[in-house]
Amino acid sequence: QLQLHESGPGLVKPSDTLSLTCTVSGGSMSRSFYYWGWIRQPPGKGLEWIGSTSSSGSAYYKPSLVNRVTISVDTSSNQFSLRLTSVTATDTAVYYCARLDGLFPPDYWGQGTLVIVSS
Amino acid sequence: QSVLTQPPSVSAAPGQKVTISCSGSSSNIGNNYVSWYQQFPGTAPKLLIYDNDKRPSGIPDRFSGSKSGTSGTLDITGLQAGDEADYYCGTWDSSLSAVFGGGTKLTVL
Numbered sequence: 001q002l003q004l005h006e007s008g009p010g011l012v013k014p015s016d017t018l019s020l021t022c023t024v025s026g027g028s029m030s031r032s033f034y035y036w037g038w039i040r041q042p043p044g045k046g047l048e049w050i051g052s053t054s055s056s057g058s059a060y061y062k063p064s065l066v067n068r069v070t071i072s073v074d075t076s077s078n079q080f081s082l083r084l085t086s087v088t089a090t091d092t093a094v095y096y097c098a099r100l101d102g103l104f105p106p107d108y109w110g111q112g113t114l115v116i117v118s119s
Numbered sequence: 120q121s122v123l124t125q126p127p128s129v130s131a132a133p134g135q136k137v138t139i140s141c142s143g144s145s146s147n148i149g150n151n152y153v154s155w156y157q158q159f160p161g162t163a164p165k166l167l168i169y170d171n172d173k174r175p176s177g178i179p180d181r182f183s184g185s186k187s188g189t190s191g192t193l194d195i196t197g198l199q200a201g202d203e204a205d206y207y208c209g210t211w212d213s214s215l216s217a218v219f220g221g222g223t224k225l226t227v228l
Contacts, residue, residue, distance in 0.1 A: 037217075046121060047156075047164065047207050049217035062216050096163055104211045105154035107175065109163040 002027040004097050004110035012091075012117050018084040022097030022110055029075045030055050035100040036073055036080045040093040041112075048093075050082065052100050060103070087117045122147060123208055123220035130226040135198050139223045141191040141208030147218055151211040153191035155184055158205045158222075167206075168193060195225070203227045 008020035022036070029036065037052025051061035053071045061069050065084070073080040084091060094114050098106035124142040131137040141153060153171050156164035166175055168184035171191065183194045191208055208220040 046222040047209070047219040049209075049219065052217075060215050063214055101169065104151075104217050105166060105169050105209060106164075107166050107169070109165070112163050 002099060002108045004099065004108055006095060006097050006110045006113040008113065008115070010114055010116060012087055012115060013119050014088055014117055015086055018082070018087050018091060018115055018117070020082045020095055020097070020113065020115070022080050022082075024078045024080075024099070029073065029078050029080070032056055033102065035060075035103060036071070037098050037100050037106065038071060038082045039096045039098055039106065039109075041096070042090075042093045050084075050095075052098075052103070053080070089117050091115070092117045121221040122212065122218035123210065125206075125208060125220035125223045127221070128224045128226065130228055131198050132228045133198050133200060136194060136196045137198060137225060139193040139195075139206050139208075139225070141193070141220050143189050143191075143210065143218075145189060146214070147189075147210045147212040148186065148191055149189040150213070153184065153186050153208055153210050155182075155191075155193045156207045156209065158207065164207060198227055200227050 003025045005023050012018045035052040038050040053059035068085045070083040094112040096112045097110040099108040101107045155168040157167050158164040171186040172184045181197045185192050206223045212218045
């Protein structure tokens, strides 16, 4: 059974960079069909897709975040990462990593990790 | 404001049927598959329906999906107390990004 687990700081200062890693177990990330992505959910609000990338590096990002976000994959360690620069309080959310069946939908999700942006 | 429009809340009694709608446009639902997710408080979303009407292994057939034009629909029959959760629709968009609905809170009366 495929499992995903997010890790990273739970508190980030405004204007700093948010960095999270997702570790995949129970399966290999190297199959090119799947995409690996990040979805976030501000407290009490709905889901927001951030972006996703294939193991070969073909990436798609939410248009409003494209200038601040990078998703990278390391198939050798079965991990992928999220980097979001210049964060503000509006980036406070639970961040989920997910495997996507092709471009969409996400079919396996991590448990989520809360990231608070505050000084 | 979400790209896909869902009713904020729906409710029905145990054993009844409830329908949740998801309205989009030709840029998203009209030309792509719709998927549905169930989320309980404090937990990650779970894929319920994909490709408009397909259920992943382990999802009861009480849950069904359909699509017509630029709208998708999730039906839940034989409602149970354990179905009380938030439900989200999602799809791919012509802007080369994924979009979700704002979510619908299901209350079992």
